[in-house]
Each structure stands twice: as structure tokens, then as C-alpha cells.
Amino acid sequence: MTFTRRFLMAASAAALGLATGAAAQDKTKVGFIYVGPVGDGGWTYEHNQGRLAVEEEFGDAVETVFVESVPEGPDAERVLTQMALNGADLIFTTSFGYMDPTINVAAKFPNVKFEHATGYKRSDNVSTYGARFYEGRAVQGHIAGSMTESNVIGYIGSYPIPEVIRGINSAYIHAKKVNPDVEFKIIWAYTWFDPAKEADAAKALIEQGADVILQHTDSTAPQAAAQEAGNVITFGQASDMAEYAPKPRVSSIIDNWAPYYIDRVRAVVDGTWESTDTWDGIGAGMVGIGEISDVVPAEVKAEALALKDEIASGAYHPFTGPLKKQDGSDWLAEGESADDGTLLGMNFYVEGISGDIPQ
């Protein structure tokens, strides 16, 4: 009985939805395409939070649609075409692998605006956007270097791409600054999201003596592994992962796409949208530092927050010389800071990190 009633209610709700949809033709329609499920607790989850923030902000003036777990490649191209055909005005493509499909579809639909995350190809109706996560890594590195007792910090890399290498370098530089004896052990998981592989990597690093685990993968499995091991601390990645606070999770890097998404949707609504390239960090609010828990001593916490503020205000750049590359050659002179071009294509470790970047 209950079932029948729900069934009927669902049916009438859907009918209602259709009616209102037909009535409001001038709504701005915004599409989102996700590489993972919205419940991944990391990367896709935060993009979806951004979408929900757009709905909240604009209410009835904007309609959002999304398709999740879309493989990068021809499937993405089809989903994008489908959204464009169905009247989307603006589409956010939220993974690096959607780059070529986005460019292809954008060429076919010159009146639809596209926003591609973390890529490098633009056109008249394709903008790119990304976040300076390495700024957050600097704060993490500072806490990690101050907290480690074994002087071994484990790092779970996803893929050896500039984005991830930048994070490793930034964390290393700032850990080393507070603790010259610090050593990084890096494991490449070759996945963005695979709880089993991430847990294995975390366990292996802990066995090798690491008492701090940094991760560039999206699941909470490393947090669980650290909790099980006891005296190991971790940082939330992409999402706050507050369910593991105050320990092992002592802080986090949070992707905060909401302000950017709201801005760009407003630009389309107002008719002022232009193709741009955005790379924002802590200052613009795109990169958030999650609550530093009480496990971290008060003076370390104060230093970390001061570092965060300096980066936010632009007074300090996490890649400031003197810095050398791993092979000992000079990179940045005293006081010189890295240019964005080098950072975007970063394919080398800084001096002091051992091991090779896999090719």
C-alpha cells in the first residue's frame, strides 16, 4: 500500500516538474559533468557542492543538470553534446581528461559556454579554471615537518603529472624549512580514487616508518589506515574529511568551487561571460585550509595560520628562491619566485627529494 502511494506521488511530482519546466523557457541552464560519483567524498563531491551552491544562489532563475561517473573520452563528448542539444547555456567539465571532448563539442556549439577544469586548451567559448593547491600544500608541509618524530613523511601520489609534482615539491620545501632532517617517501597509486589501493599505499608507507601521510588521492582510506596504525597523522584531501578529526586528520585542503561557479553563472545570466583562464588559490577562496585540530601544538598552528595568511595576501609565494632542482642545478635565485608557466608544466623534483619521477 505504502509503495503504491509513493509511486503515485512520484508520478504526479514528475508531471508537475514537466509542467513548470515548459513554462519557464528563459531559465539559464547549467550542466555539470563529473568523472566520479557525487558521493566520492573528494573531488566530485566538492564540484557537486559547487553546483548546489549555484542552485542556492540563483533559485528559480537557473536550472542545473549533471551526469556523474562519465569516462573521459568519447562518452564525455556524447554527454556534452547531449547537454548542449538539450539547451544548456553553460557547461562545467570537471576533469582534466574532458579537455579534448570539451574543445570538440564547443566548436560545434558556438553559442554554448564551456568551463574546463585543470586543462590548458581554450577557445572563444571555452574557459579554463584550476586551483593553486600547492599553496595549501605549503601549509601542510609546515605542519608535517613540525609534527613528524620519525622524520619520515609518506606521500601518496596519484599520477606523476605537474599538478601532483607541484604539490610534492611545495610540501617538501616547507617541511624541510622547519625540519632539515625530514625525508619524503613517495608511492604512486596510479589512481585518483581507489580505496583499496590507497589503503595499501598508506600501510606500506607506515611500515617504512612514516608517521605523517600526505595524499593526493580522493578517498578516506589512508585516513582509516592511519587511524588503525595509531600514531600517524594525515590531512584531508579535496574535501575536509572531518570525520577523521581530530586525529589522524589534523587539517585538510578543501577545494571550494562555489564562488567561482556562482561568478561564472552570473556572467552568463548577465551576458558578460568571456573566455578566461583562472588559477586561484587561498586568497580568492578557491583553496581552503580545513580546521587545524588540537593535536597540533598551539605554536605550530599559529605558524601555519600565519603562513596561510601570508600566502593569501600575496606577500609570500610558496616557490621562492633560493631553490635548486633535484639534480643540483639552479632553479630560482634568492628572492625570485617561480613563474606560472614553469609551475604549470613542472616535471622535476626540488633538491633533497630522493627517487625519480616515473616516466
Add this chain to the structure above:
Amino acid sequence: MLTLERRPEPNRRVALLTPIIAVVTTMIVGGLLFGALGTNPITAIETIFWEPLFGEFAFYYRPQLMVKGAPLVLIAIGLSLGFRAGIWNIGAEGQYIIGALCGAGVGLAFYPTESWLIFPLMVIAGAFGGFVWAMIPAILKTRFGTSEILVSLMLVYVAEQFLASMALGLMKNPEGFGFPGSRNLQQYASAHNAELFTGTGMHWGVVAALIAVIAAYVLLNRHMLGYHIRLTGEAPRAARFAGVNPTRLVLFCLGTSGALAGLAGLFEVSGPAGMVSIDFNVGYGFTAIIVAFLGRLHPVGILLAGLLMALTYIGGEIAQSNLGLPAAAIQVFQGMLLFFLLAADLLTNYRIRLARTEAA
């Protein structure tokens, strides 16, 4: 009370009907699922099955059915030969990857030379790559009696690591600012598996899939080897007495399915996908197993099953976007299809009897 009674002979009429029963049951139970999620079930089913074929934008979706269905059919045809003979290649996904890597590797090696010879060479390399990858479980099985199921499956993961290594290293686009992924073959005319007629979705992979369907049909019905395959599957002892050489059969079935999976990979990487990327493979090799069984291991059945599967993918995406259904609901829906098919299969060999229980 209901009891199951074994049929003296498998019922042929029921065997042909089971896919239809499975599809209809999936629609009903799937509809209930969608209803429970707050979506009008009729709208949902209509969106998935009707919209891509006859909806407003069918002009776009119909060609996409071929693009999505072609690799499934091509791989499933190869797998069905082995499955009929009781030779289980579960690793088509790996052969698909290696085929794509070999084919793309040949194309990229020639870049930027333009010649009509390049694409045919890539096709040969793609088939050869898949063939070699399938020969590993084949030779291990015939020489040492290992399980081709385990070996072929494990080699999928090896192939995936190999793919990641290629996308990040050897085949990485030198003009890609250090980002992973190869050059886009869609922008290299000699290596591009383009649409043969614009807007039709018809590319060489679709042509190859159709040829494979016809060739498999002829092989199974008109050829001694096809007869041996069927005989080995249906009556292994009789096959041995009839002089079927099991070693040759294993090599043939695994080799053919590997080569076809490799071809599918090559046509995909040089056409719709365009580039070697870390996540190039999206599960065609595994989905093709469902397609092979849904198509009753019959070439024409596989063709229809491949198109049906493609339809649920494309319709499923429309349902997600237009109706807000979660991806997981669509995947459950696809899973149901195989589940109900296997359940309905029971009716081929058994019949349901209403037996009266006597009061104790």
C-alpha cells in the same frame, strides 16, 4: 506450491524468448526502482529506450548507437566463439588496450608523415597486439594447463599499468606541457579513423563489426572449424572422438578473440577517443561478456544485444541529465538485464509445475 521440473530437452522456443522476457522484466523492475527514486517510471523507461531512437535529437543519437555498439559487438563476436567451445577469455579488456597501444604506437611513430599506408598498418598492428596478448593465456593453457580465465583476467591489470606508463612516458604528447596523454590522432589525417560518411557514425570499426558478424555466422554454420567449436562445447567427449584437436581450438579461439578485441581498441583510439590516455579503457571488454550472453552467443543475437546495450548507455545518460537519476540506478538497470536473462534461462531447461502439497 511451485516446483521445478527438468525438461527432457531444452525448449528451443523458450531459448529464443528468454532475451525478450529478460528485457521486459528489466523494464518492469527497473521502472519500479526508478519510481522508488521519485521519477515517473514510464517517463524513465521512455527516456532510456525511446528518446535515443525516435526523440527530438535522434539524428544525433542514432549514429552514436553505432559508435558505442561497434566495439561491444566486435569484441563479443570473438568471445562468443570461445564461450561456445568452453574456452573462457575474460581478459578482452587487456587485449583491447594492447591493440590500441600497438596501433596508436605505429601511427605516432610515423607522425607527421602523411601516407594512405599508415592507417592499414595501424589496423594490422592493432589486431596483432590483441592477438599476442591473448596468446599468453593460450600458450600457458596448452603447455602447462593453467586456467585461461585467471591468466587472461590478470593480464588486464598488467595491460592497464602498461597503458598508464605509455600515456605518461613514451607516447606522451611532446607538445602537451607535461600533461599525460598522447597526441590526438583525430588531428593527424593519415592515422584518423574518421567517419566514412559525415553524420552517420559509420567508421571503420563499425564496418569491421558488421564483417565480423557475417564471418562468425558463416564460420559457425558452414565451416568444419565452426562445427568443431560447437561440438566441443556441447559434447566434449564426442568432440574428442571426432578428432577435434583441443590445443588448436584453444589457440584459435583465444587468438581470434584477442585479435578482434585488439582491433576494437585500435578503431577506438584512432577514432572516437583519439588519444592514448591513462583512462582510455572504459570497460568494453567486460561489457562485451554480457553482450555475448545476451545475444545467446549467436552472431545476429550479439549484433542486436550490442545495440541494445549501447541504447541503455545512451538512454541512461539522457535519463541522468534530464530526469536527475543517479548513475548507480542506471548501472543497476544494466546489471538487471544480465541477471534476468540468466534467471529466465532456467526456463529453457526446467519448467515450473504447480504441485499440490499433501496435508501432513
